[in-house]
Amino acid sequence: MDLQSSAGPPQASERPLAGSLVRRTREAFSQQGALSLAADQFRERDGQTDMALAVARTIEEGGQLVVEAGTGVGKTFSYLVPALLSGERVLLSTATKTLQDQLYGRDLPRLVEALGLPVRTALLKGRASYLCLHRLDLARHDAGPDRVSARTLAKIEQWSKATRTGDLAELPGLDERSPLIPLVTSTRENCLGAQCPQFRPCHVNAARREALSADVVVINHHLFFADLAVRESGMAELLPTVRVVVFDEAHQLNETGVQFLGVQVGTAQALDFARDLLAAGLQHARGLVDWSTVVAAVERAARELRLAVGKQWPGAKLRWLDAAPEGIEPEAWQRALDALHEGFAQAAEAIDTVSEMAPDFVRLHERATQLAQRAARFALPCPPESVRWVDVGQQLRLIESPLDIAEAVQTRVLKVDKADPDAIGRAWIFTSATLGDDPKLRWFTEPCGLADAEVLRVASPFDYAAQAALYVPRQFPKPNDPGHSGAVAQLAARGAAVLGGRTLVLTTTLRALRVIGDAMRQHFEHTEAELRPEVLVQGELPKRVLMDRFREGAGAGRSGCVLVASASFWEGFDAPGDVLQLVVIDKLPFPPPNDPLVEARSRRLEGQGRSSFNDYFLPEAGVALKQGAGRLIRRETDRGLLVICDTRLVAMGYGKRLLAALPPMRRVEGEAAFDSALAELG
Structure with missing residues (x-):
């Protein structure tokens, strides 16, 4: 995560005069402009310049701009150049880690150098992208890795001594499907926070500290909505201080947001919690609580919930329009849900009696409380404008999802209904090669709550x-x-x-x-x-x-x-x-x-x-x-x-x-x- 400079963002009084950003953007995209130094075989394109000028105007005036830029337009430079020239703090969000790495490692450095700007850049991903030193230590002492896993773990250990960022994408040959990754990364549920013995050298915290001090931060849509959903530090701290936000690959925004703004609880979650609780209880508070009985109640409730569904096609999604999902006996389903809630609630009570003995119990108590609340929620009718279903595999996932992200974008992102001084004058740019099949791009703007946004369509230059x-x-x-x-x-x-x-x-x-x-x-x-x-x-x-x-x-x-x-x-x-x-x-x-x-x-x-x-x-x-x-x-x-x-x-x-x-x-x-x-x- 190489920072380009130590210079901080300009204060409001130092910002360029209104109108000058559009002029300087136009100059950068001229045939002899600064962009010709950053782009291979650069030539002036009307479509690319039109998009860049629209982005510049939006940054100056505030508001929302939606741009469909066909393949070959060069949309990345069209939003990066005015964003960098603006002198504002900028948040760039992409749909994939691959584009994140490309923006941070290739496009941004080239432009920063070509434009001669003192800009600090940072890359911020979700927890699952970073090595957790504490969990690596736990995995090292795990008694039973197979030979392949042991070799992979040895490579991770060797790499961990040299990496500065802890970003697993840097590790060559690591399969993104490796079952070891969850064992050496943290989640919000199992992170020990300030109580962690590896808190000071933690790679996640280091990435967030750099992001907080950077002028341009590159994140992804998953991180944006995950942090919006849980109001976790990181995104929640970054957004209030950022005036320019750009979503590239914005066509994925609605489906990504829906995943994170809904609620889920599942039998796999319950069994993972039970395993972690038993391990922590026997290690830190053996004999103080009958941990086996507490854990058995959660495991039994999870099994009963799975048995209530019976045999289904793997991958089936069961509609849930009434008291129980389709084809499931309502009373048996309700009993299983009640038992699951009771199991989590009793676990929370048991943990509360020993919570001061180890940091693990604080996190486990939070997990138990949250899981109990979710189980109770699914026992109640589904709220309007949401939909419920059950994903069936070897385990079950109970899902409640909003139909789209329109309300969340309006009230929690754009904050159009709130007198929020941070929201006033903020510029929001949404762009992708494909955002709809009609001139108003309603396929994208309606579910994303952007009906009032300015819309620009820029055709591909290809013949x-x-x-x-x-x-x-x-x-x-x-x-x-x-x-x-x-x-x-x-x-x-x-x-x-x-x-x-x-x-x-x-x-x-x-x-x-x-x-x-x-x-x-x-x-x-x-x-x-x-x-x-x-x-x-x-x-x-x-x-x-x-x-x-x-x-x-x-x-x-x-x-x-x-x-x-x-x-x-x-x-x-x-x-x-x-x-x-x-x-x-x-x-x-x-x-x-x-x-x-x-x-x-x-x-x-x-x-x-x-x-x-x-x-x-x-x-x-x-x-x-x-x-x-x-x-x-x-x-x-x-x-x-x-x-x-x-x-x-x-x-x-x-x-x-x-x-x-x-x-x-x-x-x-x-x-x-x-x-x-x-x-x-x-």
């Missing part, structure tokens, strides 16, 4: 008609046909064979992911080794490894790659150049209609006299489709072919609206034209 083509096969199995995934695999393999890999297949379901991946591997089984593309499937390797291997492409005696992926690869995956020339999307990405949150949002729209299909399902599909298609062309020299294997796009009336949401690529009709387009790329 899509020349650089890319779109093919929608008309003779193809319907999306719900059992043979659909096999046909997608066959078409993708046909393209990958011509291109020598260079293919990304995006699926809408995990089932399709597995079927298409297996089918493509079988297709290439008998292909000569030097001509056989490597088929990579999401979930089989860490995401970072998959992305790096795909970007390497052909070379060193290897063939190119096919990547079959779902979910997170629809966005944020950047593979410019000729390593990716074919993107195949299996189906139109409509939200799952039986998802409880989707159902609740649909019911609300219908209750308002609106069409849930036109006002929710279509915009959602349009945005997701645009995100997926955006993986294809990343530079002005890229060329490629987009295939959407869903005949509804050309057979149904609503297909025109979805086609209009896509970049203006030229259309390819018929198999012969498809083969010809592939041959041109190959």
